[in-house]
Amino acid sequence: MLIVYKALLGPLLLVQGGRARRNALRLPEAAGPREGIAGSAAKDMPPLRVLFFGDSSAAGVGVEHQDEALAARTAAFLSARIGVPVAWQLVAKSGITTNEALSLLAASELKPADLLVTSLGVNDVTAQRSTRQFLADYQTIVDQIARRAGTKATIINGLPPMHAFPAMPQPLRWYLGACARRLDTALQGWVSANQSMSYVSLQWGGAGEMAPDGYHPGASQYRHWAQLVADRAMALRELQTVLRQAPPEQV
Secondary structure (H helix, E strand, O other): OHHHHHHHHHHHHHHHHHHHHHHOOOOOOOEOOOEEEEOOOOOOOOOEEEEEEEOOOOOOOOOOEHHHOHHHHHHHHHHHHHOOOEEEEEEEOOOOOHHHHHHHHHOOOOOOOOEEEEEOOHHHHHOOOOHHHHHHHHHHHHHHHHHHHOOOEEEEEOOOOHHHOOOOOOOHHHHHHHHHHHHHHHHHHHHHOOOOEEEEOOOOOOOOOEOOOOOOEOHHHHHHHHHHHHHHHHOOHHHHHHHHOOOHHHO
């Protein structure tokens, strides 16, 4: 059905898309280090290691510093809940599709990690990539990271509600939102079929404070998002297995 709407609205969508790109407020990625340790280190206590991988939202576009963005906030929340330091690394770049993320991955040095947290897909929507292409590239990313970094579990963040992004005019906003929901549904189905993976919905993301560009999360949204990811991590059996590997008196 989306193909029909695309054919009918094609000329208007192209005009609106070009205008939106020209007029978009381009915000930088959040400043600050892209790795760190959350929580107080204790002698001989191995930290939980988390790798964050993704596009502009993973990179913290919409806030000024990584302390306010997804990776550092999630690490802080998770460390406070498990009572163990969390060592985190962020590998992310604005504007990339899942296919382009493969190039970023190939060029990046990954530290060993227990848990992978990903955020990708918005640029696949704007690039009008197919569900098949999107999922195939996503699977390759997760597989390559597991092989290179040793991750035992993965949290996949869904696509945000692009139909609610104020930066885009109608009907472009509606159309891209429908495309995003299609990819998000496929993503959720793929994750549900994999025991070592877990899905976090971002469909709440259109509400509350957004960044000034009307496209990325604001500080309060990043905080809420990080809490959701930390909650999901706490429910992973694989995470509990990792924590049990530490000496009992230290966990």
